[in-house]
Amino acid sequence: MAIKWNIIHRGVTESTNDDAALGVHGDVYTADYQLSGRGRIGHKWQSPSGVNLLMSAVLDVTDMASEEVCTLPLVAGLSVAMAIRDIIGYNRDVKLKWPNDILIDSQKVAGILCERKSDKVIVGIGINVLKQDFPKEIALRATYLGGETKIHQVRDGVLKWLSSLYCQWREYGFASLWQKISEIDFLKGREVTICQVDDDKNAITGLCVGIMIDGSLQVGEHVIYAGEAHVKL
Numbered sequence: 001m002a003i004k005w006n007i008i009h010r011g012v013t014e015s016t017n018d019d020a021a022l023g024v025h026g027d028v029y030t031a032d033y034q035l036s037g038r039g040r041i042g043h044k045w046q047s048p049s050g051v052n053l054l055m056s057a058v059l060d061v062t063d064m065a066s067e068e069v070c071t072l073p074l075v076a077g078l079s080v081a082m083a084i085r086d087i088i089g090y091n092r093d094v095k096l097k098w099p100n101d102i103l104i105d106s107q108k109v110a111g112i113l114c115e116r117k118s119d120k121v122i123v124g125i126g127i128n129v130l131k132q133d134f135p136k137e138i139a140l141r142a143t144y145l146g147g148e149t150k151i152h153q154v155r156d157g158v159l160k161w162l163s164s165l166y167c168q169w170r171e172y173g174f175a176s177l178w179q180k181i182s183e184i185d186f187l188k189g190r191e192v193t194i195c196q197v198d199d200d201k202n203a204i205t206g207l208c209v210g211i212m213i214d215g216s217l218q219v220g221e222h223v224i225y226a227g228e229a230h231v232k233l
């Protein structure tokens with residue numbers, strides 16, 4: 001059964017992930033602008049007003065094993081990648097960079113921050129939609145969808161895929177989605193460094209085998225469940 005989404009939009013908010021903490025399964029919080037948007041591993045997520053999709057969806061994970069819940073960010077990543085492909089065309093190189101960045105031609109177009117609140121997971125999604133100038137520190141690594149794309153069109157596309165893939169995940173598990181994820185695995189076959197924090201002294205470097213059927217990442221002999229991946233391009 002598809003999820004019946006309930007969209008709640010605000011002009012300005014602190015963070016749509018905070019708004020969603022009060023929501024129930026199927027609620028989706030969006031905003032034009034976030035005063036304290038956040039990214040993974042303590043990073044800020046800054047976005048000009050009305051230019052990008054800033055959205056947090058509430059999904060129920062009652063009665064699921066915590067190892068399975070940990071794979072939801074990858075399911076969300078696949079949903080975003082599929083929606084982006086529908087919009088920009090299947091001839092473009094859209095990839096999922098473990099654990100949850102979406103890249104077009106090796107440049108980041110979207111990021112995902114999942115946060116668990118008891119039996120719910122808040123799936124926070126930021127997608128660069130309209131043409132924009134990025135701060136110079138990230139200008140070479142970031143991109144946007146551009147063209148005639150509308151923010152609401154991206155929102156609806158992502159929600160369509162998220163509903164369908166969440167239902168499949170709930171019924172058949174992450175393993176049933178693994179093949180599709182593996183096909184868009186950006187890190188597979190690349191030399192990578194995995195850090196737990198910025199400037200990690202214990203970072204792991206090696207040839208990436210790819211995303212495994214349990215959602216972990218294999219790098220050489222190491223099996224990694226969390227971290228940030230860096231690749232030399």
Ligand code: BTN
Binds near residue numbers: 036038041043126
């Ligand atoms: C990342 O790449 O580090 C994840 C970025 C996630 C950003 C989105 S924007 C909507 C939602 N609200 C937030 O504060 N963060 C997420």
